[in-house]
Amino acid sequence: NGTGVDAVSGATFSSKALKDAVNDAAEQAGVTNKDAFTSNTVETKAQDPIEDTWDVVVVGGGGAGMAAAAQAAQNGDSVLVIEKNAEVGGNTLVSGGQYQSVMPYLVWDPSDPDATTGKGYDGNEYNKVKSVQGCIDELKTILNWSEEPFDEDYYKDHEYVAGDIEELSKHGVVADYLPTLQALKKEIQAYLDWAQPKLDAGTPESDLTLFSTVNLHIFQTYYGGLRQSADKSSWIYGDVDLVSQFIEDGQDLKPWLEDMGSTFVEDTQPTLIGALWYRENQFIGADVDTDGDGQKEEYKGRWGTYFVAPMTSFLNANDHNQIMTRTTAEELIQEDGRVSGVKATMYDGTEVTAHAKKGVVLATGGYAANIKKVVETNEYWDPEYLNEKTETTNRGSLQGDGITMAEAVGAATTGMGYTQLMPISWVDNGDLAFGGGDYAVYINPTTGKRFVDETSERDVLSLGEFRNGIEWNGHKGVFIEIANAATPIPGPYPYQDEDEDGRQYVRTIGELADLLKEEGFDTDVETIKATIEDYDQAIINGTQPADVSKKQFSALIGDCEKNDDGSYKADTYNLDDAKLRIRFLAPSTHHTMGGVAVDTKRHVLDADGKVIDGLYAAGEVTGGIHGGNRLGGNAITEIFVSGRTAANAITEDN
Ligand SMILES: Cc1cc2nc3c(=O)[nH]c(=O)nc-3n(C[C@H](O)[C@H](O)[C@H](O)COP(=O)(O)OP(=O)(O)OC[C@H]3O[C@@H](n4cnc5c(N)ncnc54)[C@H](O)[C@@H]3O)c2cc1C
Structure with missing residues (x-):
């Protein structure tokens, strides 16, 4: 036993930290042969090839794949889900889970x-x-x-x-x-x-x-x-x-998921970064009887809503329904022009041939983690801003495999030149920092002033950051986000009011100068203070800030009491004592708008716009939906709808 594993399942982003911690502990406990402890010594041997048939084979066990599997099972079809990772979830599992509707x-x-x-x-x-x-x-x-x-x-x-x-x-x-x-x-x-x-x-x-x-x-x-x-x-x-x-x-998504046991916040419509409006829905989890004992168990968050509920629905529907994890789909089987199955390889080398009587659904997600492909296809970003050094918010398995497999059977692609950069990513590793722009100011570290309407689309924000941010700790486009610490960050934000080294700090405006100095910024805090005061006064007075106008304002940066009708009591405004949440952020690759061409039934199309028989695609693997920039929260809506749509089209077509 040792730390010679690829990753710690269920702790994707903290895997490295966990492995490092175990190595440290082993050293302290006196492990002498550290090389043996850290090397991957698990030997695997391929088993006999597996060959079997289902009505529907779904490639990719993220949100789109799970929705397709659940809907197909509800339509009476037997389903196999093939998933490359050790667990289902894909990017959907690490998403904020907020969806626009x-x-x-x-x-x-x-x-x-x-x-x-x-x-x-x-x-x-x-x-x-x-x-x-x-x-x-x-x-x-x-x-x-x-x-x-x-x-x-x-x-x-x-x-x-x-x-x-x-x-x-x-x-x-x-x-x-x-x-x-x-x-x-x-x-x-x-x-x-x-x-x-x-x-x-x-x-x-x-x-x-x-x-x-x-x-x-x-x-x-x-x-x-x-x-x-x-x-x-x-x-x-x-x-x-x-x-x-x-x-x-x-519009039907919430009732459909709720019918399977999912639970949502029912009384809010918040926004999130780059969403443009207030219509996000936030899951809570799911209450589902997974073990069939007649009692419902409670599953929290994304795992519950987006996986346990649909997964239970499809696995319970038919004994033959199955999820194969650690299995990588490599090739679509095409016979007489019709896609009729998938060839895949399991982690131990076992070959899998999965035949699909009715249809194959590609749900392999995007390719934002494949920086080479992102850079090669780029038609939008200045290479100075988007290049092989750019970090990603995505999980490693999001490489665009589905697009490659679809192209091999003649599928057309669309929109491949457009990759979304997430404007609020952590500088240390590119992960999503979560948040919204309606309650925060983004400060240019050189001038101390705002530089963009923080409620803009994500590409607008990222471009503004590259043009106004600085290079810090090896990353371009780094800027300072400031918000009132009492304003909550929407989504699964991991931190409260504590400092998190290199990421988040809670300070008063009077303490800001020391923090910035320690972190190597020489921004003039008096200018930041004047910027915030001008911004807050504009909100209080219902006008626009002098520097950059803004479409929506949901909160002040300073403290201020409110009247019953929600208007501010201007004479109670106080910036000096307000606890501010200060974050250092930068852009990283997040979503690929391009992908395989589909029609509204999610049939995959060839270069002439003709349907490739037997092949369907759902979720981020597809293109043509979000144009050159996706709105925040539109992905989750789209992946669940398209997964269901593909499954329904298979039923209609057979
Ligand atoms: C950190 C983060 C936060 C986000 N937050 C939000 C949000 O709050 N709201 C929103 O709308 N969108 C959000 N998004 C975007 C959204 O999560 C994704 O667009 C969406 O989850 C994609 O779903 P999918 O099912 O298409 O792909 P995924 O969920 O990524 O699933 C694809 C699956 O296919 C598997 N796979 C790939 N290749 C193969 C292969 N060859 N064989 C077998 N399996 C394969 C992958 O391992 C993966 O599990 C976020 C994205 C990230 C990265």
Whole structure:
């Protein structure tokens, strides 16, 4: 026994630390032959080849694969899931688990505009959520959006500034999205007819019910993903049918997961980094009878909601249903033009031939951990910013295997030049630091000033960081995020108010100078202080900060009491004594928007747009959905919807 293992299962990101700690302990305990202790001496021997048949073979046991397996089993199909890692989960397991989908019962309802509560899926009555300062201005921008065809020519002579919707709205809309825009304008007008008199009478925006509709979600996914290649030769945006389908069908996700035992926070619609609006849903876990003893066990968090619930549903449905872990799919079997199975190899070299009577679903995730592929395909980022040194938030198995296998049977790919960089990653290892931009300021370490609208899309934030951040501890684009320590970080954030070396510190503004000096920043703290005060005063007064304007403000950086209607008591404002959460962050690769081409049933398409018989794809392995930039929280919605859709298409096709 020793530490000669690839990783510690279930502790992916802390594996190295755990192995180091065990090595230290072994040394202290007097282990003399350290080489033997740390080397991988486990011998494996291939078993007899395995060959078997299922209705559906799913490649990849992340969220999309699990959703496909659960839906296929519910449709009566037998299912095999092949997973490369030692456990199911993929990136879905390490995700924040927040997914975008408006819950109509929590937002403004035109048929009952003054309602302050709504009935949830579980039959309980919930308070509707409030709007956030700035949302109405954004709605007004959309209301005035030009309905002319999108004027690409304008941007031949003018720089396209991603995220600047004031400007973009003057230059028309891609024709496919015009009907959505027109329907959305009607919805917004109805809301403003109700809201404007209240605002005029002095009601703060933060005391009105939030406006949020499926059309707003579709339209924001469109403009948040509309991007131009670096050489200005091409544009990209999400396919309107794929976007509409995942957002509309996303409305059924919560009840579907809840039916299998998942549990969610039912009464909030928060935002997260690069999400553009307030419509995130947060899981809690699942209550599921996994061992069949008639008693439900409680599973917490992502593991419960996204794995135990669908996994139990599919494993219990049929004795033949199975998950093969530590098994890498390598090749699709194609007979007479139809994909009919998968060849894979187990960790010990055992060969697996899995035949699929009805269909194969590729759900192998993206390739953001394959920096070579990311760099080779890049059409968007300046190589100075995205290169082989760039870190990733992803797990190591996300290499793009599914894309390679699909291409080998003639699949087309789309959007491969666009990789999302996560603007709030830890500098020490590239992992996601979690958070949102609506409650924080991002400070340029050189000038001490804000440099970007923190509620922008992720590519806008990352670009701003590269241009304004510094090189620190070998990483480019490092900036200082400051928020009030009492404002919680959404998602599974691991730290409270404690210091975490090189990552997070809790200080007052008076203590900031020493911290920055210790960490090697020579930022002028008086300028940071003036920046924060100007920012906070703008929020209190309902105006915009002098440096960079911002679309949504949900919290001050300093302390300030509030009135019952949510407005601030300006004379109680206090920055000097406020506990501030200070984080040092930088961009790293996060999501690959490109992937195999699919239709709305998630059939995989060839270069002529024809369906490759028997082959389906779901989740991040697919392209064409998020355009050149994915909105925060759209992935989880999409992967679960597309997994289910692929399974349903298999049923329809057979
Ligand atoms: C840290 C982090 C946080 C995130 N937070 C959010 C969030 O809060 N909200 C949101 O919407 N999105 C979030 N995302 C994005 C989202 O999690 C992913 O896009 C999504 O989980 C992808 O799901 P998937 O099922 O397509 O792929 P994955 O969940 O990555 O699963 C793919 C699986 O396929 C397996 N596999 C790969 N190749 C093979 C092979 N050859 N043979 C067998 N198996 C193979 C992999 O090991 C993996 O288990 C986050 C991503 C990360 C990395």
